[in-house]
Every structure is written in structure tokens, then in C-alpha cells.
Amino acid sequence: QKEVEQDPGPLSVPEGAIVSLNCTYSNSAFQYFMWYRQYSRKGPELLMYTYSSGNKEDGRFTAQVDKSSKYISLFIRDSQPSDSATYLCAMVPNDYKLSFGAGTTVTVRA
Amino acid sequence: KAGVTQTPRYLIKTRGQQVTLSCSPISGHRSVSWYQQTPGQGLQFLFEYFSETQRNKGNFPGRFSGRQFSNSRSEMNVSTLELGDSALYLCASSRGIGQETQYFGPGTRLLVL
Numbered sequence: 001q002k003e004v005e006q007d008p009g010p011l012s013v014p015e016g017a018i019v020s021l022n023c024t025y026s027n028s029a030f031q032y033f034m035w036y037r038q039y040s041r042k043g044p045e046l047l048m049y050t051y052s053s054g055n056k057e058d059g060r061f062t063a064q065v066d067k068s069s070k071y072i073s074l075f076i077r078d079s080q081p082s083d084s085a086t087y088l089c090a091m092v093p094n095d096y097k098l099s100f101g102a103g104t105t106v107t108v109r110a
Numbered sequence: 111k112a113g114v115t116q117t118p119r120y121l122i123k124t125r126g127q128q129v130t131l132s133c134s135p136i137s138g139h140r141s142v143s144w145y146q147q148t149p150g151q152g153l154q155f156l157f158e159y160f161s162e163t164q165r166n167k168g169n170f171p172g173r174f175s176g177r178q179f180s181n182s183r184s185e186m187n188v189s190t191l192e193l194g195d196s197a198l199y200l201c202a203s204s205r206g207i208g209q210e211t212q213y214f215g216p217g218t219r220l221l222v223l
Contacts, residue, residue: 043114
């Protein structure tokens, strides 16, 4: 079993819809939680990071962490075609060895 | 501010050869990490360097090695290439130790024939 499991997708949503992305993890040592966005043929781009349970908002993006359930989510409100990309969750434990989910490909239809 | 740059962007090698990839971090960043991305395994951590010292290493064979120079630029080397080494190799930099706020380069796409 992988340390980080991410909903595989792909997801296809109409413009303006809410996109919900989810990851679960098994390692209690994970301290930091990040979401990256990766466009085709580009490197991942850091969207958000957090280190505590609860919600964190940044514009149309909300990251949610539930450490008791070992579950993190990313919500994208008012989705745009430019949000079409692969989204990766990532987690850092005490030893700083970053672990990534497999990624979820999202397509926002105009 | 310039981002992370990686050279070359594309590379074709044959089995048994060796390859060296280069990464220049964002100015002022002292930590450089390397990752391998494949469709089957996703993004996997290779190693991290800070101030010319390897701080962390992932679960890859000894054929994968790296180094960091005094100007924070980094290189990774893969010797005795195998077909399975075909992947996108990504470099990421951060200001200090820790990987929660690191910035990725565009990657080097390596094809091993």
C-alpha cells in the first residue's frame, strides 16, 4: 500500500462547477501538506501548503486537512478552463522526504 | 526573478550509457531536491542537497547520484542507464531546509532506448 493515495480521476466538470480533489495517507508522521498543479509538459507549481488540521483559503482554492482521519482535500470554486491540469497532493514527514499522490487530471469544459 | 532552470530539456540515450542533468535553483535558494516522474510510479523523491551536503535520499539504486556546488547549482548523474530510467526528472529549490515551499523547474525528459 502506498503512503499517499489520491483519487485517480480523471475528472471532467463544466465551467463554474466546484472541483473536489482528495487524498488519504497512512503515515502519522506527515507534518506538512501541499497541493501542486501541473500543466502538461511543465513542472509542478505549488498552490497551497498547510501544516494543521482545518481549512485554508486562497482565492478560489480551499485546502482542507483532517489529521484524525488522515485525509486532505482541495476544493476549486468557480472552476475555469485554465484550471484544467493534473493536481498532485504531497506530504512531508519529520525526515523531510516528500511523498506525492499519483495525481488527478481535471478538465474544465467551457 | 528567474525560476528554476534545468538543462538539457530533452535527452535520448541508449542502455548502458550514463547521463548528467543540471539544475540551477532560484537565486538565494540553497536547497535543491531531485525527483523522478513516470506514468506508472508518479513523482518519486530522489535526493535533497543543502549547502553542498546530501541531506536526504530516496529509495533509488546507487546508479543515481548527485552533487551540489558552492553556488547551489546541482547535478544528478545516472550511470549504466536502463530502459526503466526513462522519465521526467524534476529539480526543485527552496530557500532553506524542508520541502514545504519548494519551486519546481520544467524538468528534463530522458528517453532510454
